[in-house]
Amino acid sequence: MSAAEKQPAEQQPAPTTAAPDTVSTPEPAAADNATSATAPSEIPATPAAPEAAGAPDAPSTAEAGSEVAAPTETKKVEEPTEKKEPTVEKTPIAQLWAAAEAIGHPEVWGVTLADPESHVPTRIVLQKYLNANDGDLDKAKDQLTKTLEWRAKTKPLELVKKAFSKAKFDGLGYVTKYLQDGSTEPEGKEVFTWNIYGGVKSIDETFGKLEEFLDWRVALMELALQELDLASATKPITAEEDPYKIFQVHDYKSISFLRQSPQVKSASAETIKVFAQNYPELLKEKFFVNVPAIMGFVYAFMKLFVAPKTIKKFHPMSNGGNLAVEFGESKVSALGEKLPVNYGGKGAELEAQGKGPLLE
Numbered sequence: 001m002s003a004a005e006k007q008p009a010e011q012q013p014a015p016t017t018a019a020p021d022t023v024s025t026p027e028p029a030a031a032d033n034a035t036s037a038t039a040p041s042e043i044p045a046t047p048a049a050p051e052a053a054g055a056p057d058a059p060s061t062a063e064a065g066s067e068v069a070a071p072t073e074t075k076k077v078e079e080p081t082e083k084k085e086p087t088v089e090k091t092p093i094a095q096l097w098a099a100a101e102a103i104g105h106p107e108v109w110g111v112t113l114a115d116p117e118s119h120v121p122t123r124i125v126l127q128k129y130l131n132a133n134d135g136d137l138d139k140a141k142d143q144l145t146k147t148l149e150w151r152a153k154t155k156p157l158e159l160v161k162k163a164f165s166k167a168k169f170d171g172l173g174y175v176t177k178y179l180q181d182g183s184t185e186p187e188g189k190e191v192f193t194w195n196i197y198g199g200v201k202s203i204d205e206t207f208g209k210l211e212e213f214l215d216w217r218v219a220l221m222e223l224a225l226q227e228l229d230l231a232s233a234t235k236p237i238t239a240e241e242d243p244y245k246i247f248q249v250h251d252y253k254s255i256s257f258l259r260q261s262p263q264v265k266s267a268s269a270e271t272i273k274v275f276a277q278n279y280p281e282l283l284k285e286k287f288f289v290n291v292p293a294i295m296g297f298v299y300a301f302m303k304l305f306v307a308p309k310t311i312k313k314f315h316p317m318s319n320g321g322n323l324a325v326e327f328g329e330s331k332v333s334a335l336g337e338k339l340p341v342n343y344g345g346k347g348a349e350l351e352a353q354g355k356g357p358l359l360e
Contacts, residue, residue, distance in 0.1 A: 092137045096126040099141045103148040107157070109225045109282075121231050124244060131239050132280030132307070147278045159219040159357075160226070166359040168206045171199040173220040174354030177227040181333045187235055187243035190332045191227045193220055194350055198253035198290065207263040210270060217271055219357040221279060228282075245284035249343075251320060253290035276306050285313050289320035289343070320344075 090098070093116050106113055108125050116123035126144070133139035173195055180188040200206050207213055224246050233244060317323065324336035324344030332338075339345030340353070347353055 092130055092135070092140070093123060093126050095137060096129060096140060096144055097122070099145060100126070100148060103145055103152075105148040105152040108147065108151065109230055109279075110157070110222070111231050120236055121233050124230060124233055124237050127237050127239075128242070128281035131237075131242065135239065143277065143280065150274075150278050154218065156218050156222045159215050160222045161358070162215070162219065163358040163360045164212075164216050164219070165205075167201070168212075169216050169357065170359055171351070172196050172206070173216070173356045174350045175220065175223045175227055175356065176350070176354045178332050178335050178338050180331060185235075186229050186233045188332075189227075190247060190330065190335060191224050192247045192249060193224045194354060195220075195248070195250045196350070198251050198255050200255065203261050203263055207261070207267045210263075210267055213267050214270060214274060216357055218274070221275070223355065223357065225282075242281065244282075246282055247284050248286045249323065250286070250288050251290055252288060252292060253320065255292070272306060276310075283310060283313055285315065285326075287323060287326070288314065288316040289323055291316045291318055 097113075097116050100113055111121040111125050113119075113122045113125070116126055129140040129144045129147075130137070133143060173193070176192045176194065178190045178192075183189065228244060228246060230244055235243075237244065315326070320342065321344045324339045327336040327339070330336070337345050338347045340347050340349050342349070
């Protein structure tokens with residue numbers, strides 16, 4: 001046989017020896033692409049690495065059909081996605097707590113906020129915001145956020161330490177506390193705030209500077225919250241059961257002239273807005289005593305800013321001497337009798353048994 005005839009036969013094996021390289025070289029990339037295309041966001045990079053690392057050592061599918069097991073191993077990589085644990089949705093209280101943490105102000109109503117899972121006072125505060133909004137989480141978040149921002153700006157706890165003008169505010173506001181026999185717990189007491197608007201000596205002096213009046217009124221409310229002492233509460237509340245609330249009494253004796261004052265109307269409207277926004281679900285009952293026949297503007301403002309279920313807690317009374325009768329069925333022993341004499345009780349005057357914001 002001639003040299004020309006032998007040459008093709010000697011070169012014949014060359015394509016065969018090159019085949020493994022040309023066929024197997026793309027396999028790592030193909031394996032990666034198949035893996036990422038199957039579930040790019042769920043299959044982690046770590047489990048896929050062994051597949052890619054082992055691919056160059058495996059025979060090509062063209063040479064050994066019995067070794068076509070790659071698809072089976074790719075399916076095994078997908079198995080963890082079927083066992084993925086479902087996301088646990090946070091409770092409304094937990095979501096409100098997260099919103100409060102995001103704001104960063106650490107206090108509401110004298111309660112230093114903490115994880116509500118283990119801190120009952122914080123849970124009470126958050127539940128009140130849910131209750132105030134009939135369980136609507138978005139509305140509760142919005143109101144809580146605004147309250148935290150308002151408290152950070154206004155600093156109500158500092159207002160309790162502030163001394164106000166004696167000439168403007170002396171005798172206009174008091175806080176009283178009546179304990180159930182043998183009880184020291186927040187749920188075993190009744191706290192009252194008393195606004196004696198009949199004691200106003202000068203409308204211009206008391207109501208002329210709106211910001212000053214609001215600061216004084218907020219200080220009175222914060223004093224009442226100190227007596228309520230939510231920070232010591234041990235019993236969570238529900239939408240149906242909440243003993244941590246305050247009675248309010250507004251005495252309008254001899255102040256029929258207030259209806260003519262734009263300063264008083266402005267102060268009344270702004271107070272209602274501030275309290276509706278920042279002190280939800282803290283009112284137990286509100287008594288308007290010695291109410292003049294024409295005081296319609298007060299109720300008109302309230303209906304604009306106060307929830308209908310709260311309006312139902314308002315009780316106008318033309319004779320303040322009948323107030324004690326309203327508490328004849330109270331669980332606090334002889335509560336009606338503990339009220340001041342001029343409100344139908346047998347207790348001392350407000351000046352003796354109550355306390356108010358500091359005066360200069």
